C-alpha cells in the first residue's frame with residue numbers, strides 16, 4: 170500500500186525522511202539514515218527491556234494482550250486445552266499443523282523412544298546436595314546433555330536438529346522426575362514406555378513398590394492441560410533467551426539450559442513458587458486486605474499478578490481455575506485457594522490494580538493445583554519448564570530458518586566517562602609493574 174509509510178521530520182536539521190511501515194512497525198535500521206552530519210552513526214532506537222520492540226517475525230503463537238487472546242498456530246488455547254493431548258500440541262507448535270493418526274503414532278513413538286537418560290547423568294545428579302533446588306539440577310543436567318550428544322552441534326542439519334528436539338522433549342520429564350526424587354532421597358524410577366507422556370511422568374515421580382504405577386486419570390488429564398497451557402507464550406523472557414543464545418549457534422542443550430535459567434527467575438516462571446510462599450505468608454483470608462495495603466504502599470509485588478502483554482484477564486488463568494475444581498474433586502480442596510480467591514476479589518476491585526491493569530496470570534493458580542497434587546513448591550517451575558521446552562524449540566528452529574536473523578547483539582547508549590588519561594602516578598605504577606615483570 171503506497172500510504173503504508175511514516176514521515177519523520179528531524180527538528181535538529183529540518184530534514185524529512187519517509188520510512189516504510191510494515192505490519193504496524195518500522196524497521197529500526199531505517200532510522201540509521203537520520204543523521205545530523207554525514208559521518209554521524211545515525212539515529213538508534215532506545216528500548217530498555219524491549220517494551221516496544223519486535224525482535225523477530227514468528228508464526229508460532231498469537232497473543233493479543235488487550236483482548237486476552239492466546240492461539241497456537243491459529244488455534245485458540247481454549248480448544249486445544251479441551252480437545253488435544255500435550256504431544257499433539259507439541260507437534261502442532263513444532264510443525265505448524267496438528268498430526269494425523271499416523272503422524273501422531275510416529276511422533277509418540279519417537280518421543281517415547283527418547284525418555285531414557287544415560288546412567289552417567291544419574292551419577293552427575295548424585296553430586297547435588299539433597300536440598301539442591303530442582304531448577305538448578307534441571308538446568309545443569311540439560312546443559313550436561315550437550316556433552317552426551319556432540320552431534321547436536323550440527324544445528325544446520327535438519328535431521329540432527331529433529332533428533333535433538335525429540336531427545337529434549339522425551340528426556341525432560343525424566344530429568345525433572347529424577348531431580349524431584351533426588352530432593353526427596355528416593356531411588357530413581359525408569360520411564361515406563363507403555364504410558365503416555367504425563368502418565369509416565371507421574372510414574373517416574375510417584376511410583377513406590379507397586380509393580381505398575383496407575384496414574385489417576387483426572388490428575389493425569391489436569392497435568393496434560395497445564396502442560397498445554399504452558400507450552401508456548403511467544404517472545405517471553407526465556408524464549409527470547411533461547412533465541413538470543415541460539416543465535417550464536419550454541420547447541421540446543423546449552424541453549425535450552427540458558428532458557429531454563431531465564432525461566433527460573435521469580436518475575437518469570439519462578440513466580441508460581443513465589444505465589445505459594447506469598448499465600449503462606451498471608452496465612453488467612455482475614456489478613457488479605459492488610460497484605461494488599463502493604464503491596465500498595467510499595468512493599469513487594471503481588472506474585473502471580475501482572476503481565477507485560479496481558480492487560481486483560483490471562484486466558485490461561487481462566488482455564489486453570491476450571492482445572493483446579495476438577496483436581497480438588499480428587500485431592501480435596503487446597504485451603505490456599507480461599508486466600509487466593511479473596512486476594513483476586515479484593516485486588517480486582519481496587520483502583521491501584523485496575524489503573525495498572527493487573528490481573529492474575531497463569532502462575533497465580535497453577536501452584537495451588539500442583540500443591541494439591543502433591544508437589545512441593547520448589548518443583549513448580551520445573552513443571553513449567555517441561556512443556557515450555559516445546560515452545561523454546563519451536564522458536565529456536567524458526568529462528569535458525571529465518572534468513573533475516575543474525576547473532577543477537579543489541580546496541581547501547583554509553584553513559585560512562587569520555588576519554589581520559591591515566592594520572593602521572595598511575596603511569597609510573599604501570600611502568601614499575603611492567604619492569605618487574
Ligand code: CMC
Pocket residue numbers: 405435436437438439440464469470471472473474475476477478525527530531532
Ligand atoms: N504487584 C504489584 N504491582 C505491580 C505488579 C504486581 N505483581 N506488577 C506490576 N506492578 C506495577 C508496577 O510496580 C508498575 O507500577 P508503577 O506504574 O506505579 O511504577 C506497574 O504495575 C507496571 O508494571 P511494570 O513493572 O512496568 O510491568 P512489566 O511489564 O515490566 O512487568 C511482570 C510484568 C510480570 C514482570 C510484573 O507484573 C510482575 O513482576 N509480576 C509479578 C511476578 C509474576 O507474577 N510473574 C509471572 C508473569 S506470567 C508468567 C511468566 O512470564 O512466567
